[in-house]
Amino acid sequence: MWYIGTREEVTAYNEKVNEAKAYKGSITSNWANPRQHPDGSKWAIVAHSTEPDEESGLTLVEELTEDWTPIEAP
Amino acid sequence: MLKASEEFQQTDDWVRYPTNSQTPTVNADSRPDPNGGTTADQVGLTANTSARLQQTVTLSASTEYTFSVHARAVSGTVDFRMRNITLKDAEVKTATTTGPLTNGFTRFTYKFTTGAAGPYELALQNDSNATAKDVIFWGAMLNQGGTALDYEYAAPTTGGSAPAPAYAGFGDAFGGVTAYYSLRKFTEAETLNAIRVRRSSDDAEQDIGFDANGDLDTTALTTFVNADVNQYTSDFSSTEDLIETNGTGAAAQSVGGVDDAYKFTTITGTGQMFTGPSPFSGKGGGNSFRIQADVYLPSTNAEIDKVRIWTGYGAEIVEEITTTDSWVSVDQTVEVVNGSTLRFQAFDGSDLTPTTTEANVFYLKNIVVTQTTADGAVTTWYDQTGNGNDATNATESEQPLVVSGGTLVTENSKAAIDFDGVNDAFAISVGITSGFAVFGVYKNTKDGSYLLGSPNAQFGRRGTSEYRFHVAGSFSTNGGAHSNNQVLFTGIEDSANATIYANGIQQAQAASVFSSDTLTLISRVNVLGNIQEIIIFNSDQSANRGTVTTGGGTGIEGNINTYFDIV
16 A cells, blocks of 8 residues: 655655654664655655554555556666 | 694695685695794685684583694784684684794684584684785694693594585685675674564564574574564553444443453444454554453343454454353454454344444453564665675565564575565665676566666566666676576676576676676565575676586586575
């Protein structure tokens, strides 16, 4: 499951999850890295199963469509 | 007890590691010795932390021994280690040219106490800075007790052959490895960890090493990942913390001779009526939980005559309570895939959505939820060479699994790391220059995803299902039909050509004008499958590549295939 929104929205969502998780391991410190659509128009972030977005209105989708995958060099 | 005390060139006694490349050299009887003769040997330790001369001795149990050797530097000072490989113990020694003995020698000693009786491997080994160095050795000895006895010469073995080591890893055979990521042990001569693992139950992390066979220590791994973790314990003595749906909760209630219980009171009306904590949030996914609780259901209820303990998903039912007017203790284990809450739900017979004509009640106490299995995510895949090129990912959602739902991930009966094909990857920083080689054991079913990569480099599975060994502007080798099964991938750039091999068979070759790059990713564009080993040499390994035959082979590829049994 992924949330789609603006860079600010997905970044805020990630910070919210990080606060909730309060990681205590020595390595792990972050929930997810926002991913930008190749056309630059929107951002996505992996949805956490227990931390729903309740404020910013991010769009929840099951999977990212193929157009989110960067085009690799031939 | 040691043989060949002055003949370090005798390879039946002093076995040299690595055996195939970066092997130490011994220039016998080339240097003045402490007795004024010329029987000291100059040993060239290669630029490899596990470069060593090793001898196997059979020792008694629980006994103190002293290992001694005379040594001096050729010039200045030089560090080396005296090591008991079996005990995973060592001491660093610094040889000089100005030792107290004749010709500047110093007699160095290293004490240890054995465990069980049996063979022990002792070594004179490079220190951990992995620079090439020359050390002059003479007069090695091992005696019982805590001090070195007067030196006595011991002759070499006559006849026979060198003993096989207790374990021989890839690094005991091949030197010059730039980065080594594997779930098998690189060398028996170092105490190493394979991975650092985060368990999903409480996000605790732990390093995981190897067992005596050089395999990933799966016992330690699963014990850590599946350790019992308390996810919820109730205390209703003064307050309650459950989440009620179509009902209300109250703490500090007394019923059936028990105090400090929780009381759930339903609404009057129709709907699902339940209460409970949320101990499974983000923890389910097929993991197991032990559920303990005490439930009291009065017979005076107008409609509610059953309490079901479950997650709200049909397959995740813990127990159903129909006994009335006495406390019933529940102690069950349930596998949770989808649920997040532990529901104590009111039923009227089989009716999940009852209609109540008045407030119905039930009581709860002593709720304990213990997670008994978990996922094990890899946060760090250690570079076992000691070169410090560890592969890491600090982001939870991008960490691949080595334990899934409490079960070890395996490929062809050996431990493996499972990449999800979505965003799992590791960051690395491994420089490569013209003349390099990479070897990988993996299974990847996703087109356009790569075992190794950088913004310029793609080593793995091309979008067209071919093998791909490509650095933009330098070489682009593509061909063959990429396997959907476990495969040994080899890419060698020899300064003129870049060649791909799969399971020892050449797939494609193209000319190369490669200069340099830095590999930055394991699982570029997200492999879908398992990775078990990646070996990177910043040197051409065409001469050492070897062959693959069923169950074995020669050279590097034979070593890999012998362990992983790919072909």
